Amino acid sequence: MIAILSDIHSNLAALRAVLDDARTRGCTRILSLGDVVGYHAQPGPCIDLLAQHDAINILGNHDHYLISEENCSRSKVVASIIDYQKRIVTPAQLTWLQGSLPSLRESGSLFVHGGPEDPRDQYLYVIDDDTVPEDVDRLFSGHTHVQALMPVAQGKWYCNPGSVGQPRDGDSRAAYAIFDGDRIELRRVAYNIEETVESMKEAGFEPFLYENLYHGAQIGGRIDKIKYINRNKRHESN
Numbered sequence: 753m754i755a756i757l758s759d760i761h762s763n764l765a766a767l768r769a770v771l772d773d774a775r776t777r778g779c780t781r782i783l784s785l786g787d788v789v790g791y792h793a794q795p796g797p798c799i800d801l802l803a804q805h806d807a808i809n810i811l812g813n814h815d816h817y818l819i820s821e822e823n824c825s826r827s828k829v830v831a832s833i834i835d836y837q838k839r840i841v842t843p844a845q846l847t848w849l850q851g852s853l854p855s856l857r858e859s860g861s862l863f864v865h866g867g868p869e870d871p872r873d874q875y876l877y878v879i880d881d882d883t884v885p886e887d888v889d890r891l892f893s894g895h896t897h898v899q900a901l902m903p904v905a906q907g908k909w910y911c912n913p914g915s916v917g918q919p920r921d922g923d924s925r926a927a928y929a930i931f932d933g934d935r936i937e938l939r940r941v942a943y944n945i946e947e948t949v950e951s952m953k954e955a956g957f958e959p960f961l962y963e964n965l966y967h968g969a970q971i972g973g974r975i976d977k978i979k980y981i982n983r984n985k986r987h988e989s990n
Contacts, residue, residue, distance in 0.1 A: 753778055756913045758785035758894025761814065762792035762837070763917025764951070766926040767801055769943035770916050777930055783856070785894035786812025786865030788849065790830065791918055792948060793955040795837045811852035812865040812894070813873045819850050823941040829971065829989050859870070859933060860889040867893055876912070879980045881905035896920070896969060897988070899915040899927040900978040911936050922975045924968040
């Protein structure tokens with residue numbers, strides 16, 4: 753079985769909790785849908801832990817910022833955290849992150865960080881019957897930090913495993929999914945938020961950068977949803 757993680761965002765306590773849970777559930781492979789880094793204070797240890805588990809990582813936008821000369825142009829907060837993280841990660845950790853895949857196709861499934869049109873930076877807040885490409889049965893993506901599992905047209909499925917390190921769907925527990933090649937199971941795992949907050953305080957992070965963790969929200973407090981729309985009905989995942 754595969755544990756599908758996404759948006760760890762340098763939250764080591766959450767990652768440990770998810771990996772422990774995945775092991776007890778019988779998962780033998782770890783697949784990360786990207787954004788191992790960004791937002792929180794422990795990017796290096798998160799990279800090391802994934803490497804120890806032989807995880808595959810799909811390149812996320814925050815991962816790209818860390819390994820390239822480009823930084824986030826839409827958020828000064830994100831850019832400043834990336835600048836900080838560039839100073840504290842090791843060359844070996846950067847090398848591991850540079851080995852991330854742009855996307856992965858495997859056994860009828862497409863795994864991306866963002867979406868089919870832009871694997872690194874497409875936000876899928878609205879899912880319709882055309883979201884899942886014709887040549888795959890299942891689409892897995894992260895990026896929105898909202899856990900969702902929904903059927904779409906012609907027996908296809910869309911899954912967002914949710915965020916390990918910064919959930920934004922109103923549930924503060926770390927999120928991930930388990931996939932056995934046929935069945936998808938969504939999982940939520942409580943973790944020691946205080947441990948993450950203390951690491952951020954020690955690194956000099958301002959309170960507004962971690963207060964959201966207690967509420968499962970974006971920085972600033974917004975709760976997000978993913979909507980599924982077809983001709984006849986409309987579902988919401990929250």
